Amino acid sequence: MAKTLTQEFTKGLWKEIPPFRLVLGLCPVLGVTTTMENGIGMGLATTFVLVFSNILVSALRNIIPSKVRIACFIIIIATFVVVVELLMQAYAYPLFLKLGVFIPLIVVNCIVLGRAEAFASKNNLVMSIADGLGIGIGFTLSLSALGAIREVLGTGKFLGASVFGPSYEPFTFMVQAPGAFVCLGLMLCIMNLVGSK
């Protein structure tokens, strides 16, 4: 256990980047990434919950009895999800409407619970913050990459601005449900191909 702070932070960016390396929390990944904006918004909301639940779980790790720890983690996570929900309703209402059911569903995102159980409950506060930030930013990056690919191919636009000009016939398949699965599967394939070399 002689890992440095930077190692804990950077592992979330490549070595254990969700959802590619840890195949967890797929629902928001597939559900909201029709545009890059949605992807970034969802990623940041998840990062917020991840960092703060890691902080609280890590701070309370010696107080929480191990028998009821999962229930305690879920309550801690749910509290922060409600905080995010209310904050987004107040300051980013259009985005909140677009993300819809996926914001309350951060509660059952396996990545958040997985980090609380596998990391924050065993490590100190500073390490847990680094871990939460790393995984959260990695998750945001993957979501925005997937969102960008689907938006560019599916609508011919990037963040609302036209990329290919008016003659481009949008490849609508990409922004619909089946395209999400196929696109994520192919991205995973490319990651495996690059990683194996």
Place this chain on the structure above:
Amino acid sequence: MGYMEIIIGGIFVNNILLAQFLGNCPFLGTSKKMETAVGMAMAVVFVLVLAGVITWLIYTFFLVPYKLIYMRTIAFILVIAALVQFVEMFLKKSIPALYAGLGIFLPLITTNCAVLGACILNIDKELSFMKTLVQSAAYAVGFGLALILFAGVRERIILARVPKPLQDTSIGLVTAGILSLTFYAFKGMI
């Protein structure tokens, strides 16, 4: 909206796994073998219907009168966690055969977003009690159908020669995309 529409819509058109993307972790996690897929599908049918009804009752008769709607997420996840625990104890005592069949999948359902997601969707659509019951059952059957179909396909993929980088989850996702495409064909029905 009639009951027939809710049933067809819940099972095929708005299939909770392939069109709404809820519950994808167990979808990919438990679909490698037919046995585990059937176990998971049964457990979800069981819990989703119960959870849908109970969260509706709690929302309508407790959260709304006491102006606690903003506590919805916390209340629902607690209800689901307690429900899963209760169902587990009940099955262990009274139907041990079913309990043994469901095994590990029952506790895992707490963090299955299909359950919480379906409950929240029902509330957002402001359905009546009976419609909530029918809608939950339709979602649950749709989940089971998609999961079991997918498990059947995946068992065949094991026999095929898949290029190395595409193996496992990667080919699983592409297959799910094709399955999703077949469900997409029902879109015009409603």
